[in-house]
Amino acid sequence: MITSLSRKRKIVGLIVILAGLPLAAQSQNDPELLYKSKCAMCHGGDGSGSTPAGKATGAKDFHYSEVVKETDAELQEVIKRGRKKMPAYQGKLSADQLDGLVKYIRQLQGR
Numbered sequence: 108m109i110t111s112l113s114r115k116r117k118i119v120g121l122i123v124i125l126a127g128l129p130l131a132a133q134s135q136n137d138p139e140l141l142y143k144s145k146c147a148m149c150h151g152g153d154g155s156g157s158t159p160a161g162k163a164t165g166a167k168d169f170h171y172s173e174v175v176k177e178t179d180a181e182l183q184e185v186i187k188r189g190r191k192k193m194p195a196y197q198g199k200l201s202a203d204q205l206d207g208l209v210k211y212i213r214q215l216q217g218r
Contacts, residue, residue, distance in 0.1 A: 138207030145196070146208070154215035164192040169215050182209045 143152070149161040154169035156162070167174050177185075183205045189195035200208070 136204075136207075138204075138211040141200075141204060142208060142211050145200075149193070154212065166193070169212050175216055175218070179206075179209045179213075182212060 147158075149158060149164055149166040150156050150169065151158045151161060151166075156166035156168045158166070160166070169175075174182075185193070186200070186205055186208060187195060187197040196205075
């Protein structure tokens with residue numbers, strides 16, 4: 108009886124994990140979902156940096172002229188290496204993910 112119940116729990120757990128894999132993979136390949144999972148907590152959904160975490164860490168507003176003037180390569184470097192309290196994502200994000208994030212940031216800037 109215990110073995111049967113334990114086995115059923117393991118099967119249900121495995122189904123739950125497997126059901127979540129496509130969503131996790133999708134979020135890693137969708138720039139908007141990736142931004143929401145990695146950046147929005149500080150930079151906000153609109154890129155203003157006006158979230159509580161953003162204010163506490165000094166997150167840049169993507170609409171500031173100094174940020175708008177940065178090249179795509181410069182933005183990628185900031186994402187890779189981090190800046191001040193922003194964590195570095197080098198080795199954690201692929202080149203395609205970095206490109207997608209920069210394009211999404213440009214969309215937020217209205218460019």
